[in-house]
Amino acid sequence: MKIIIGIGGVTNGGKTTLTNRLLKTLPNCCVVHQDDFFKKPNQIEVGEDGFRQWDVITALDMEAMVNTVKGWQENPVKFARSHGVSLSTEAQKPGSKDQEVHVLIVEGFLIYNYKPLLDIYDKCFYISIPYEECKRRRSTRTYTVPDPPGLFDGHVWPMYLKHRKEMENNCSNIEYLDGLKSKEDIFSSVYECIQNSLLNSL
Numbered sequence: 001m002k003i004i005i006g007i008g009g010v011t012n013g014g015k016t017t018l019t020n021r022l023l024k025t026l027p028n029c030c031v032v033h034q035d036d037f038f039k040k041p042n043q044i045e046v047g048e049d050g051f052r053q054w055d056v057i058t059a060l061d062m063e064a065m066v067n068t069v070k071g072w073q074e075n076p077v078k079f080a081r082s083h084g085v086s087l088s089t090e091a092q093k094p095g096s097k098d099q100e101v102h103v104l105i106v107e108g109f110l111i112y113n114y115k116p117l118l119d120i121y122d123k124c125f126y127i128s129i130p131y132e133e134c135k136r137r138r139s140t141r142t143y144t145v146p147d148p149p150g151l152f153d154g155h156v157w158p159m160y161l162k163h164r165k166e167m168e169n170n171c172s173n174i175e176y177l178d179g180l181k182s183k184e185d186i187f188s189s190v191y192e193c194i195q196n197s198l199l200n201s202l
Ligand SMILES: Nc1ncnc2c1ncn2[C@@H]1O[C@H](COP(=O)(O)OP(=O)(O)O)[C@@H](O)[C@H]1O
Pocket: 009, 010, 011, 012, 013, 014, 015, 016, 017, 018, 137, 179, 180, 181, 182, 183, 186
């Protein structure tokens, strides 16, 4: 059995933190990080506001991301091996792929804003934090291209609000998580939810 879990959310909401914890806990679990599909800086358009437009779907090579997900769907064992993910003893046996549980986590800030990805998720989560906390956490983070002054208020937060509205209009099955809760609490509630889904689909 294969299940795909979406971990979406605002920048610095705690997506990677939660994902890393799930990766350590769930069986035969692989991940696709949307951040790995950012285009090169010289391919990112500069807006009328003077900022490079990083927080829009066209800043990402979404076709490549979808193909990566398809690669996992076609052969999760091969995918796990080629990404250095260790498999359970059962999952390594030839012909075991129908009985074993294989999990893929798709993590990123715009994973519910790209139509071809919308139908792939078995379970959708979305982490939010308020403006002040988001701005604070973001100010401590350095990306491959550091934020120029004013990027958060001029581009990042307005794009977040726009995409969030778009997502709320397009997706009805998302579990919203409060990113101000402790890392442990967030992990426990998501883990419990995934366990219930797995039990229901066995
Ligand atoms: N529940 C939480 N409470 C407090 N800080 C958190 C929590 N989750 C994540 N963080 C911190 O917030 C920052 C961003 O977390 P990260 O998981 O990288 O976010 P994202 O992947 O959504 O951008 C990190 O410094 C991380 O330690």
